[in-house]
Amino acid sequence: MSQAAHPAADGNVKIAIDPMTRVEGHLKIEVEVKDGKVVDAKCFGGMFRGFEQILKGRDPRDSSQIVQRICGVCPTAHCTASVMAQDEAFGVKVPTNGRITRNLIFGSNYLQSHILHFYHLAALDYVKGPDVSPFVPRYANADLLTDRIKDGAKAEATNTYGLNQYLKALEIRRICHEMVAMFGGRMPHVQGIVGGGATQIPTAEKLAEYAARFKEVQKFVVEEYLPLVYTLGSVYTDLFATGVGYKNVIAFGVFPQDDEHKTFMLKPGVFIDGKDEALDPKLIKEYVGYSFFDYSTPGGLHYSVGETVPNPDKPGAYSFVKAPRYKDKPCEVGPLARMWVANPELSPVGKKLLKDLYGIEAKNFRDLGDKAFSIMGRHVARAEETWLVAVAIEKWLKDIKPGEETYAKPEIPDAGEGTGFTEAPRGSLLHYLKIKDKKIDNYQIVSATLWNCNPRDDMGQRGPVEEALIGVPVPDIKNPVNVGRLVRAFDP
Numbered sequence: 446m447s448q449a450a451h452p453a454a455d456g457n458v459k460i461a462i463d464p465m466t467r468v469e470g471h472l473k474i475e476v477e478v479k480d481g482k483v484v485d486a487k488c489f490g491g492m493f494r495g496f497e498q499i500l501k502g503r504d505p506r507d508s509s510q511i512v513q514r515i516c517g518v519c520p521t522a523h524c525t526a527s528v529m530a531q532d533e534a535f536g537v538k539v540p541t542n543g544r545i546t547r548n549l550i551f552g553s554n555y556l557q558s559h560i561l562h563f564y565h566l567a568a569l570d571y572v573k574g575p576d577v578s579p580f581v582p583r584y585a586n587a588d589l590l591t592d593r594i595k596d597g598a599k600a601e602a603t604n605t606y607g608l609n610q611y612l613k614a615l616e617i618r619r620i621c622h623e624m625v626a627m628f629g630g631r632m633p634h635v636q637g638i639v640g641g642g643a644t645q646i647p648t649a650e651k652l653a654e655y656a657a658r659f660k661e662v663q664k665f666v667v668e669e670y671l672p673l674v675y676t677l678g679s680v681y682t683d684l685f686a687t688g689v690g691y692k693n694v695i696a697f698g699v700f701p702q703d704d705e706h707k708t709f710m711l712k713p714g715v716f717i718d719g720k721d722e723a724l725d726p727k728l729i730k731e732y733v734g735y736s737f738f739d740y741s742t743p744g745g746l747h748y749s750v751g752e753t754v755p756n757p758d759k760p761g762a763y764s765f766v767k768a769p770r771y772k773d774k775p776c777e778v779g780p781l782a783r784m785w786v787a788n789p790e791l792s793p794v795g796k797k798l799l800k801d802l803y804g805i806e807a808k809n810f811r812d813l814g815d816k817a818f819s820i821m822g823r824h825v826a827r828a829e830e831t832w833l834v835a836v837a838i839e840k841w842l843k844d845i846k847p848g849e850e851t852y853a854k855p856e857i858p859d860a861g862e863g864t865g866f867t868e869a870p871r872g873s874l875l876h877y878l879k880i881k882d883k884k885i886d887n888y889q890i891v892s893a894t895l896w897n898c899n900p901r902d903d904m905g906q907r908g909p910v911e912e913a914l915i916g917v918p919v920p921d922i923k924n925p926v927n928v929g930r931l932v933r934a935f936d937p
Contacts, residue, residue: 462925469518481920505640509524527865531855540851543641544701562827591604670831688930693718698712700837711787714786717772733903740754791807873896874893910935
């Protein structure tokens with residue numbers, strides 16, 4: 446990670462972190478600091494991917510394989526969104542067993558992704574490891590557990606507790622990958638999820654193998670992941686009031702519970718301007734005023750008429766990320782958004798530790814109140830969601846029928862369109878597919894990165910990460926620890 450600090454024109458200090466490390470992609474963050482707090486921020490997405498251009502003119506069935514190359518950590522999310530778009534465009538109904546098999550594949554990747562994010566990306570902001578990579582280099586004043594806990598013996602014990610889990614999490618992630626591959630064919634870049642369902646009919650033997658692996662993962666989530674998150678939060682209580690953002694959230698719904706996709710494990714919805722609303726996809730637009738893209742018409746475009754025309758020399762632009770908006774307002778996506786919209790009951794572990802460590806009587810997620818919209822609140826949301834996914838997998842293993850069909854063969858129409866709405870582990874994801882002459886005529890992707898890490902829009906509104914950075918404490922400009930903590934809490 447490279448960092449530079451220099452005076453801004455108005456006397457503030459400008460800090461650029463390039464690249465932002467321990468995130469799942471390429472990102473530069475620039476903040477202005479005044480009196481020890483961030484007063485302005487920019488998210489720079491410096492890489493043009495071009496998948497929309499790659500897909501044009503191809504067989505529509507190719508999309509679910511190609512789009513997985515967007516991300517090696519959550520390829521199942523892009524595959525799932527793509528095949529859902531195919532299902533709609535092809536007019537095919539996925540068999541019940543196919544829907545559940547898809548959920549088992551996708552759910553396994555959810556578990557892996559959340560565990561990866563906390564332990565191997567974010568935890569290094571709190572836990573002190575040995576003086577070897579990846580624990581070094583680190584800031585001189587890194588504000589780790591061993592710095593915060595004044596009782597030396599307690600500090601060492603708590604830190605060792607977290608460090609040991611870091612190593613265990615590597616093994617748990619391997620097991621999750623195996624679970625994905627059992628019905629997905631491999632991980633990354635699964636082959637078992639296709640338009641019309643899933644390619645493998647589960648057998649009793651295979652399901653038993655999956656279940657055995659799952660039990661080990663589930664045990665880790667309940668006995669180690671959840672307790673560690675709440676323990677960290679009790680040391681970093683100030684981070685429950687840091688990184689608020691807009692408090693506007695959106696969720697598309699994930700893990701369909703019926704074949705008509707009317708109910709979901711975590712439901713779709715919007716919370717905007719302090720009110721709950723039903724999701725209306727017609728109200729989604731993308732803006733490119735500060736993005737390295739051109740539109741043929743001014744203003745924002747709905748994804749169904751979306752354009753991806755790069756212009757790296759565009760004056761005033763600073764990111765290859767478009768700026769999605771709902772009702773023309775920035776909205777945060779991800780575990781916090783999903784948990785806030787759905788407001789599920791918290792885990793037994795969570796309820797107990799909130800009472801024991803914080804003195805908070807909480808039953809459902811919204812009982813956290815304003816604490817949810819924070820650095821630590823986002824980590825709590827992710828951990829609680831991991832537990833919910835584990836509970837759902839238990840149910841799916843009971844519902845699936847060994848030996849029953851998982852696939853309905855589709856026919857490619859001469860013309861058609863479809864949109865796949867789902868939730869990647871890091872946030873709301875849609876893939877839009879338009880078919881003409883049996884080939885892809887237009888393909889648009891609105892990913893979690895676009896929702897969270899976007900630049901300013903045409904109206905000058907900051908993106909969600911940019912806004913959440915405002916007010917973040919930076920008491921030492923040479924050690925902007927909290928900037929990294931905030932950005933990584935979003936899991937960009």
